[in-house]
Amino acid sequence: MPYSTLKQRLDHGDTVILDGATGTELQRRGVDMDPAAWCGVASLANQEVLTDIHRDYIAAGAEVITANTFASARVVLKQAGYGDKTEEINRAAVEAALRARDRSGNPEVVVAGSLSHMVYLASDRVPPPDEMPSEAEAAESFAELAQLLKAAGVELLLLEMMYHPKRTPKVVEAALATGLPVWFGLSARRGADGRLLSFFKETDVPLSEIVKMIPERGIDAAGVMHTGAEITAEALALIHKRYKGPLSAYPDSGYFEMPDWRFHDIVTPARLEQFYLDWLYQGAQIIGGCCGLTVEHIKAAVSARDRHQNAL
Structure with a gap:
């Protein structure tokens, strides 16, 4: 199992390269995003494009590739009329990633x-309560997706964009129940008063409250994702106060206007390389990219890793 080798490397202090965005990269390559479910539905009709994205990340140096399942829970897909295709969509996403690995050699x-x-x-609006799924329905959907991903053949679960004070523990529970390795990625924003907050926008939640939800046991890495590069270091420092295992950093760039990512003021690969280098010196071991970032940004991560290793 490839993950066992990766885990040994993390335990020895090595740097691991995660891939870049999948959903926004599908859009960037001309795939239409669903107006109600964003990128998940695209896995069905765009297998070769998705496989090519994964292969391109591998060729750039990514050692972990992430299936296009961020927005593929039943609770999301049913709003677009695809609830009955939840298993098919998620299997298609995982198969594209597995196929890319096979073709990469x-x-x-x-x-x-x-x-x-x-x-x-x-x-982008906050819907009224009667339009929202219940917390029980959401938790059931998270648990279903976690088990579907395991059955489809993933070797690791990435908990992406953890920021909701009620739902984060449910996702953690669902992931740990699979018995698969788990990495925890939280998302942050800067408050109007300068405080570091959870990405949760309905009210100001100190990021420290989400950090407390990182399990003391059962996960192999924790870090910052879907967060601006300029506040990632501060968020990593806050995580490190609680969690002493491997740290991860995979920022985003641009912004979301449903159903499209706006590639506005995207950080350059050269600028991001310096951020990566700073995070590596801070102690991060896993670096990659989130929404808006591309193959060129992952090449910058590889360059930062090499520079860091050569300086040691």
Whole structure:
């Protein structure tokens, strides 16, 4: 199993390269995003494009590729009329990643499944309570997705964009129940008063409250994702106060206007390389990219890793 080798490397202090965005990269390559479910549905009709994205990340140096399942829980897909295709969509996403690994000729690449707590993507507005799925329905959907990803063949679960104070523990529970390795990625924002907050926008939640939800046992890495590069270091420092295992950093760039990512003021690969280098010196071991970032940004991560290793 490739993950066992990766885990040994992390235990020895090595740097691991995660891939870049999948959903926004599908859009960037001309695939239409679903107006109610964003990128998940695209896995069905765009297998070769998705496989090519994964292969391109592997060729750039990614050692972990992430299946396009961030927005593929039943609770999201049913809003677009695809609830009955939940298993088919997620299997298609994982198969594309596994196919990319096979075609790359690099069997050591680890295929991860993305597990988020997204429940509503139909607009940027905060929907009224009667339009929202219940917390019980959401938790059931997270548990279903975690088990589907395991059955489809992923070797690692990435908990992506953890920020919701009620749903984060449910996603953690669902992931740990699979018995698969788990990495925890939280998302942060800067408050109007300068404080570091959870990405949760309905009210200001100190990021420290989400950090407390990182399990003391059962996960192999924790870090910052879907967060601006300029606040990632501060968030990593806060995580490190609680969690002493491997740290991860995979920022985003641009912004989301459902159903499209806006590639606005995207950080350059050269600028991001310096951020990566700073995070490596801070203690991060896993670096990659999230929404808006591309193959060129992952090449920058590889360059930062090499520079860091050569300086040691």
